[in-house]
Amino acid sequence: MKLSFNKNELLKSLNIVMKAVSSNTTTPLLKCILIDAQTNNIKFLSNDMELAIETNVSGTVIEKGTVAIDAKIFYEIIRKLPDDLVDFSTNERFIANIKCGKSVFNIPAQDPSDFPYPPMIEKDYSLGLSQFTLKEMIRETIFSLNMLENNKLMTGELFEIKNNVLRIVALDGHRVAIRKLKLGADYQDKQAVIPGKALNEISKILSDNIEDQVRLYFTNNHILFAFDETVVYSRLIEGEYFHIDNMISNDYRTKITVDKKEFHDSIERASLLVRESENKPIVFNTVDDYMEMSVNSSFGSMDESIEIEKEGEDIRIGFNPKFLLDAIKVIDDEKLTLYMLSRKAPCFIKDAEENYIYMILPVNIL
Amino acid sequence: MKLSFNKNELLKSLNIVMKAVSSNTTTPLLKCILIDAQTNNIKFLSNDMELAIETNVSGTVIEKGTVAIDAKIFYEIIRKLPDDLVDFSTNERFIANIKCGKSVFNIPAQDPSDFPYPPMIEKDYSLGLSQFTLKEMIRETIFSLNMLENNKLMTGELFEIKNNVLRIVALDGHRVAIRKLKLGADYQDKQAVIPGKALNEISKILSDNIEDQVRLYFTNNHILFAFDETVVYSRLIEGEYFHIDNMISNDYRTKITVDKKEFHDSIERASLLVRESENKPIVFNTVDDYMEMSVNSSFGSMDESIEIEKEGEDIRIGFNPKFLLDAIKVIDDEKLTLYMLSRKAPCFIKDAEENYIYMILPVNIL
Numbered sequence: 018m019k020l021s022f023n024k025n026e027l028l029k030s031l032n033i034v035m036k037a038v039s040s041n042t043t044t045p046l047l048k049c050i051l052i053d054a055q056t057n058n059i060k061f062l063s064n065d066m067e068l069a070i071e072t073n074v075s076g077t078v079i080e081k082g083t084v085a086i087d088a089k090i091f092y093e094i095i096r097k098l099p100d101d102l103v104d105f106s107t108n109e110r111f112i113a114n115i116k117c118g119k120s121v122f123n124i125p126a127q128d129p130s131d132f133p134y135p136p137m138i139e140k141d142y143s144l145g146l147s148q149f150t151l152k153e154m155i156r157e158t159i160f161s162l163n164m165l166e167n168n169k170l171m172t173g174e175l176f177e178i179k180n181n182v183l184r185i186v187a188l189d190g191h192r193v194a195i196r197k198l199k200l201g202a203d204y205q206d207k208q209a210v211i212p213g214k215a216l217n218e219i220s221k222i223l224s225d226n227i228e229d230q231v232r233l234y235f236t237n238n239h240i241l242f243a244f245d246e247t248v249v250y251s252r253l254i255e256g257e258y259f260h261i262d263n264m265i266s267n268d269y270r271t272k273i274t275v276d277k278k279e280f281h282d283s284i285e286r287a288s289l290l291v292r293e294s295e296n297k298p299i300v301f302n303t304v305d306d307y308m309e310m311s312v313n314s315s316f317g318s319m320d321e322s323i324e325i326e327k328e329g330e331d332i333r334i335g336f337n338p339k340f341l342l343d344a345i346k347v348i349d350d351e352k353l354t355l356y357m358l359s360r361k362a363p364c365f366i367k368d369a370e371e372n373y374i375y376m377i378l379p380v381n382i383l
Numbered sequence: 384m385k386l387s388f389n390k391n392e393l394l395k396s397l398n399i400v401m402k403a404v405s406s407n408t409t410t411p412l413l414k415c416i417l418i419d420a421q422t423n424n425i426k427f428l429s430n431d432m433e434l435a436i437e438t439n440v441s442g443t444v445i446e447k448g449t450v451a452i453d454a455k456i457f458y459e460i461i462r463k464l465p466d467d468l469v470d471f472s473t474n475e476r477f478i479a480n481i482k483c484g485k486s487v488f489n490i491p492a493q494d495p496s497d498f499p500y501p502p503m504i505e506k507d508y509s510l511g512l513s514q515f516t517l518k519e520m521i522r523e524t525i526f527s528l529n530m531l532e533n534n535k536l537m538t539g540e541l542f543e544i545k546n547n548v549l550r551i552v553a554l555d556g557h558r559v560a561i562r563k564l565k566l567g568a569d570y571q572d573k574q575a576v577i578p579g580k581a582l583n584e585i586s587k588i589l590s591d592n593i594e595d596q597v598r599l600y601f602t603n604n605h606i607l608f609a610f611d612e613t614v615v616y617s618r619l620i621e622g623e624y625f626h627i628d629n630m631i632s633n634d635y636r637t638k639i640t641v642d643k644k645e646f647h648d649s650i651e652r653a654s655l656l657v658r659e660s661e662n663k664p665i666v667f668n669t670v671d672d673y674m675e676m677s678v679n680s681s682f683g684s685m686d687e688s689i690e691i692e693k694e695g696e697d698i699r700i701g702f703n704p705k706f707l708l709d710a711i712k713v714i715d716d717e718k719l720t721l722y723m724l725s726r727k728a729p730c731f732i733k734d735a736e737e738n739y740i741y742m743i744l745p746v747n748i749l
Contacts, residue, residue: 090655090682097652120652124683286463286486289456316456317490 018054018082019106022074024098024117030061030074031092033247036218038088039065049085051132052105054078062134063088068215069135070222073246080106086113086126094122135250138241144178144204144233148244151231152223154185154196155216157347157373161187161194164213173210173254175261176233176240180206186261187213192340193264193376209235210258215251222247264376269356269365273303274326277353281345283321287312288338290319298335298380303327312338334360335382344375384420384448385472388440390464390483396427396440397458399613402584404454405431415451417498418471420444428500429454434581435501436588439612446472452479452492460488501616504607510544510570510599514610517597518589520551520562521582523713523739527553527560530579539576539620541627542599542606546572552627553579558706559630559742575601576624581617588613631740635722635731638694639669643719647711649687653678654704656685664701664746669693678704700726701748710741 031050039047042065051062059074084107094115095103104116107126115122155174164172166189175186183198219242223231231244242249287299290312297314303325311320334357344366345353356365360379367374397416405413408431417428425440450473460481461469470482473492481488521540530538532555541552549564585608589597597610608615653665656678663680669691677686700723710732711719722731726745733740 093655094652097648097655099648119689120649120685120687122652122656122683122685282463282465283486286460286488289459289463290488317488319486319488321486323485 018052018078018084019080019104020052020054020059020076020078022076022103022105024095024100024103026075027103028095030072030246031088031095033072033222034061034063034070035088035092036222037063037065037068037070037249045087046085046127046132048087048089049127049132050088050091051083051085051129053083053129054081055083056081062132064133064135066133067212067252068218069133069250071135071248071250082107083129084111084113084126085129085132086124090124094124135248136239138234138236138239138250140234140241142205142207142235144183144200144235145202146183146198146231146233147227148223148229148231149225149227150198151233152220152225154183154198155220157196158185158187158194159213159216159220160343160347161189161192161375162213163189169254170210170256170258172214173212174216175208175210175258177208178204178206179208186258188259188261191337191378192344193261193374194344195261195265195374195376197372207235208258209240210254210256211240211251212254215249219249219251222249264363265365265374266358266363267356269358270330271303271332271357272328272354273308273357274352274354275308275323277345277348277351279323280353281342283310283323284338284341284345286321287319288342290314290316291338292316296337296380298382299338299341300333300335300382302333303331305331332357332360333382334364335380336364336377337380340377344377348373348375384418384444384450385446385470386418386420386425386442386444388442388469388471390461390466390469392441393469394461396438396612397454397461399438399588400427400429400436401454401458402588403429403431403434403436403615411453412451412493412498414453414455415493415498416454416457417449417451417495419449419495420447421449422447428498430499430501432499433578433618434584435499435616437501437614437616448473449495450477450479450492451495451498452490456490460490501614502605504600504602504605504616506600506607508571508573508601510549510566510601511568512549512564512597512599513593514589514595514597515591515593516564518586518591520549520564521586523562524551524553524560525579525582525586526709526713527555527558527741528579529555535620536576536622536624538580539578540582541574541576541624543574544570544572545574552624554625554627557703557744558710559627559740560710561627561631561740561742563738573601574624575606576620576622577606577617578620581615585615585617588615630729630742631731632724632729633722635724636696637669637698637723638720639674639723640692640718640720641674641689643711643714643717645689646719647708649676649689650704650707650711652687653685654708656680656682657704658682662703662746664748665704665707666699666701666748668699669697671697698723698726699748700730701746702730702743703746706743710743714739714741 053060057078059076062071098117101118106114111126113124113126177184181200185196187194234241302309307322308325309322363376419426423444425442428437464483467484472480477492479490479492543550547566553560600607668675673688674691675688729742
């Protein structure tokens, strides 16, 4: 095969497919990207057997062919080449020849015959979204799941379409994060649990431009994200997801509104005294228009108070400060509202329209 | 004791003394900084038993005293406080109370009686320099020493004053880096070997302003760096340093001049194919006005050629590309000149005035 690329275009495409290259595998082919130029259209493919990425590359096919090449070394070479035309060719022994400027590389590549192509997927159900919106919704929820959890369902995010609303949910045993988006068209109800790892990688290649679209295709076992010149395939996590609506309640006896930055900074200071080994809570104690916040650990103690707007009863309640911080950090509003029922019941941080809901379980305090 | 600080001034001083706080010690006092306000002048001290730092802190002494406080937790707390006045006090049980805005911390601190003060040093021999110049000379040489080397002398840098020239030398078994600076006054000849670790930490707190001065005080066992409000003490490494002048030669049979950026980029590309485990050389082969550069390893091969200006004989010689890159990266000149005698003799990269000399041993090639 014989191909010609512009270096920067080539690098852009490589950056995308690198996201699904397996780093810890003993199968050399899974460390490769497949360069597929069987037609006049050049495609790069990568597949770590959970996630697969296929992208169209702009370049010229001088002689058709296919080859698998070690992704890491190929990427690093291209990255270091001068900004010029890159000529890529292979011979019958799968030696890849890369020429650019006065530089010539010869790299042993591999027979592509056994490279795992992504599955063929029937594209009968799909959903269109702005890439930026999807990226944001992932960022605003993904911290709440635990990729190391034994319960596989907790390692993924629920994507649920119901009554023309997309709801993304992530949870571990201590908290739930929910983001909602009203959809602009009529969709059939649908739900799927997508691995957190896949969402993480997809986030990295989605654009930050609100105008750029991504289309999500759902099947029983897979989801496919199509955007720009790229298609990302991921397996779905099997099983029935947790009954979220049973966890969420609108009951509260205490509703407080705080300045986000002040609240964030206080909790951040409190967490300096909290180590995982000790697991000490931050304790909130509302007294009329103020809330006292305190921590007491073997490292020392902290006491602060911040102004609040309060409706309902006073409350004394403890939290793991990390869980609060994680949620606060992804909320853009300047004011936060917390809804609490008792010191044993979950606290909800949410906006009036419930575009976001962060539920956090309290910690037992004396 | 009772002190009052401006938060940002306090943080600036802490940033300096943190550099000599021991991170892996079982002695809790060595993880502390000493806050010494025995007079109306507040000093912070840290000492990891190799390096000690003392700095004057701007603040107000309301009640005199001394205390040792865990450096890490104190630093992190101050860092997260609002930009405001910080009140610091301790009681008779060495509990430190830190107040700032609406925030109050109580942190167990320590009896400072056994804190290791730095040695008293007679300041009879000293040398004045620009802080920026010293920082640069360290950066331009320190990569050539090996802090893990068993031979202690290779873990430090030689500071030599001879004929009113300061020469800084670093070496491992494969290369030597030398930077020279003409001094503006008359100095007695002197030499000392300063631990690389100390120089690394000092570099981090020296200013980037060429106007700011640092004064170096030499004794038989210690060196002291005095600048701004800070004094840094380091032990010296004992023993007779290598005879540098015997290693340096002005003989050459091949002198080549290359464009630095082109040369750098080619070697960087070549090093992509070189792994430490294999230790393959980059081979230079001059042919009239060109130099071919090639690498051949199990990862593949690279061939390039660059334009050179050559005086003398053609040469074929091999190098560890990392050693070349390390030196090239700290040279500011746009053109580099290499002096070579044979493929078994060291190569010298130096400027006409020998303000810098980088000697690199070649690697055997067939």
